[in-house]
Amino acid sequence: MGIVHVVGLGPGDLNGLPLGTYRLLQSGWPVVLRTAVHPVVRSLPELGVAYESLDDIYETSETFDEAYARMAERVRERARTHDHVIYAVPGHPLIAELSVQLLLAMNDPEVAIEIGPGQSFLDVAASRLRIDPIEGLLLLDGTQLASRLLHPRLHTLIAQVYQRQVATDVKLSLMDVYPDDYPVTVIRAAGVTGEERIEVVPLYELDRLDWIDHLTTVYVPPVQEARLTWREPFAAVGIVETLRGPDGCPWDRKQTHESLRKYVIEEAYEVAAAIDEQDPDHLAEELGDLLLQVLLHAQIASEVGDFDVRDVFARLSEKLVRRHPHVFGEKSAQSAEEVNAIWERVKAEERTKQESQKSVLSTVSFAGPALAVAQGVQVAAAKVGFDWAKLEDVWDKIKEEMNELEIELVRDRRRDTAVAEELGDLLFACVNIARFLQLDAETLLARATRKFTNRFQYVERRVAESNESWSDISQETLDRYWNEAKITLPKEN
Structure with a gap:
């Protein structure tokens, strides 16, 4: 041997x-x-x-x-x-x-x-730079550097910067994380008597040095200003943790999964609106607001030991890999249609594993606007015969729910859970009417909201023209303006 x-x-x-x-x-x-x-x-x-x-x-x-x-x-x-x-x-x-x-x-x-x-050159470099690696040291290969590998809070040494082209690639990756003028130290031939050279330069000048060779290492010091870390994902995680901490924000500390539910939906809609506006800056801002909801929920869960943000990332990564066997596995897909078929097959397998007894509602997505979910549930139930016989029966149900709601309101329990329950039942029954008429409840509500908005804005204009304030104008005048709007404005399609 x-x-x-x-x-x-x-x-x-x-x-x-x-x-x-x-x-x-x-x-x-x-x-x-x-x-x-x-x-x-x-x-x-x-x-x-x-x-x-x-x-x-x-x-x-x-x-x-x-x-x-x-x-x-x-x-x-x-x-x-x-x-x-x-x-x-x-x-x-x-x-x-x-x-x-x-x-x-x-x-x-x-x-x-x-x-x-x-x-190692690490020993000499640490000595020349007068840094203690125990504070946190990141050693990276300049030939394989990517901005996702960087951590601006740590001492960073980038080796194998053996030519100016590599220095250019390193510079561009660093600029994704650090300011263009951030000071970096270039060390050549550390420990070689008579050949050692150390120079501090702004980041944008890194590849302008004409003495870079196979003995060159680049040192990036840890950032001291918190704002320079804000582009790092875990910086936001830390900020949210602080907001939920003992010395944090009273509003953030009192939130629960349930209290934040409406904000998740609201932020998702605002992302959709920003997409429609085709404004990249606004979209980035709204995506940040939506991400805040994710981080808040993850932090709340971590405080009781349910899961933390790393579990969220892990489950997302696992699902992405599992649902893309044509990328990470042995299957292949050459078109969007083939990808969709694979996606649906994987999701069907996931549902099969999750359900010991398949429900007739298993095809309904409960993640969506409440009206759309209600209509989806009704359609699924109707497919197995669980439905009203005729439209008149649905109308009778609406009257029944209205009467029950009125009874609760007469009892002057406006904030009681019974009122909320009966009002919910009434809304659900109204969805049934829309479904029987083969109309989309979500579209109907959006159209009604748009009609109200247009008419109200007409009233606003008339109030402004009258030079009266909202507090002084009479109810009779407002009713007249409203009726004008109904006559003047075009009908909604």
Whole structure:
């Protein structure tokens, strides 16, 4: 069995070479370097160390992933023909070293991997920047940076910024989170005597530096102003938590799932209105208001241990993956129609699992405006014969509900639950009339509301023309204006 001793050459020149690595290099065993482009390598001949470099693989590979896979394979081949092989990489063997991770993942029974000493550039960078990583440190790869990976409250080090094009990509990703003029520190050749360079520049100038090379790291300090975190999703989560806290807002603290119900519906309608307006700024604002409702409900639930906002995200992600097997699974879909068919099939499977006995109302969506839901329930029940025989029977039911409501009102219990219940029954019965006449109750109510709005605005104009105030104008005059509106305005379609 061959043994691969993976060691790090440290972050800088020979002064930073770990003693353990030095001793292994002096062992006489074959030395394989991931790259000879490292400050220590120029001193190896003086130490009497012969080596093989894998730089040729960079030149003959189309991608870095391919290159690192080939490097791991070549090191394994060397271990099969030698009892001991030293694989030396820049810095530390397990920090930003994909070839080492691939080598470990091979799990070859004929090749043992031993991780040896090394010093990471993190140590030198932290020393030069005078930061304590325990405060929170985020280490990211500049070649795979995405704004969603950033956390502006943490110290952030971005490695592998080896050329100006990578610096441009890094800059653009950072600008999604930080202001364009946010100060960043560029460190080159940290720990290399005579070559080290550190410069603070505004973010927008990051890719204008002409000395960026393979030894370059970018440091982004944590933000100090709270407003600079407001574009981060969990910043809003924290604000809502504060609002619900002991020293928060009295209104927010007293809310419950039930008290917020109407606001969820209201905000959803305002989002729809903003979409109709085709105003992006207004839409962004209204989507934020709707998201606030989600965060409030999640916070309320977390306070009693039901769920928290992470559970909301998790269930959403799980559902999206489950309902898109053509994206995340083995199924395929080439058209919107095929996607819809898959979607409906998955939802049907979900309903089957949830229902031990299928209800005739299982096809009704209870998530929607109350009138639309009521009409949907009535239609579903009617399909199995649970319905009135004729329109006159429905009309009699409306009269019955009106009488019951009147009885409750006469008792002067206007705020009692009995009044609310009877009024609800009356509204439900009115929906039945609309359904019998094959009319949509939601549309009828919207039309009636629009008709009232137009007539009321006519009355407003007449009041303004009369130079009278609402408090002074007589009821008789208002009635006359209202009748004028009924005659003057065009009929609703």
